[in-house]
Amino acid sequence: MKKTRLNQVHREAGGRLIEFAGWEMPVEYRGLIDEHLAVRTKAGLFDVSHMGEIMIDGPEALALVQYLTPNDASKLLPGQVQYSALTTPEGTFVDDLLVYCLAVPDKYLLVVNAANTDKDFAWVKDKAASFKVKATNESDRYSQLALQGPLAQDILQPLTELDLGQMKSFHFAFGRVAGIDSLVSRTGYTGEDGFEIYTLSETPDIIWKAIVARGEPLGLQPVGLGARDTLRLEAKLMLYGNDISDKTTVLEADLKWIVKFQKG
Numbered sequence: 001m002k003k004t005r006l007n008q009v010h011r012e013a014g015g016r017l018i019e020f021a022g023w024e025m026p027v028e029y030r031g032l033i034d035e036h037l038a039v040r041t042k043a044g045l046f047d048v049s050h051m052g053e054i055m056i057d058g059p060e061a062l063a064l065v066q067y068l069t070p071n072d073a074s075k076l077l078p079g080q081v082q083y084s085a086l087t088t089p090e091g092t093f094v095d096d097l098l099v100y101c102l103a104v105p106d107k108y109l110l111v112v113n114a115a116n117t118d119k120d121f122a123w124v125k126d127k128a129a130s131f132k133v134k135a136t137n138e139s140d141r142y143s144q145l146a147l148q149g150p151l152a153q154d155i156l157q158p159l160t161e162l163d164l165g166q167m168k169s170f171h172f173a174f175g176r177v178a179g180i181d182s183l184v185s186r187t188g189y190t191g192e193d194g195f196e197i198y199t200l201s202e203t204p205d206i207i208w209k210a211i212v213a214r215g216e217p218l219g220l221q222p223v224g225l226g227a228r229d230t231l232r233l234e235a236k237l238m239l240y241g242n243d244i245s246d247k248t249t250v251l252e253a254d255l256k257w258i259v260k261f262q263k264g
């Protein structure tokens with residue numbers, strides 16, 4: 001099994017580790033209900049480093065993203081994020097994903113589900129052959145933490161020079177968190193306000209420990225995959241393989257709002 005760079009931190013925190021999508025991940029720490037309620041009322045910290053990151057780089061990067069996804073990525077400016085999907089010619093899901101616009105029109109980051117990373121990258125790479133782009137699977141290089149809950153901004157702000165109060169939902173910026181170079185986005189998978197922190201650092205535990213030290217006195221808890229699932233279900237957020245699949249169209253999933261029929 002693969003292990004995230006935070007594996008030892010989870011062991012030290014008493015996390016119960018299980019296999020998920022080929023990764024050894026914490027399913028819970030103190031208990032699913034406590035963790036769920038912590039995110040809803042205060043804050044929770046997740047390790048989501050198992051998620052996949054695919055970089056699209058080149059003069060036709062936007063054209064490829066437009067070809068791959070039903071949403072209109074041409075509306076994105078650098079620093080903006082879009083929920084979208086990889087779809088088959090029949091309009092069913094290869095996966096759902098986030099599209100990060102790093103530079104227009106030549107650099108985009110696709111964040112995909114952990115269980116689908118290899119399949120998604122193969123799909124993207126096959127389509128990319130017809131475009132002037134380079135598609136690379138960056139997943140093993142990234143660590144990703146998610147800080148979610150009503151106190152997320154209060155906890156994270158003292159740890160970064162970024163002005164989080166000015167960061168709108170589905171926007172991001174590059175900066176340092178606990179002294180570590182990071183990409184910080186106002187996104188999440190819980191239905192709560194919060195942030196996702198991406199870093200290429202080999203020591204993301206520095207960020208994790210700084211957030212825990214700042215947040216625990218305010219009620220923050222580390223949260224496992226169990227509560228992540230109940231939180232997203234409560235918020236009606238889709239999970240590939242459970243709510244959507246390659247047999248489900250985007251319209252059947254009640255996600256018509258990410259289909260822009262007139263985008264050209």
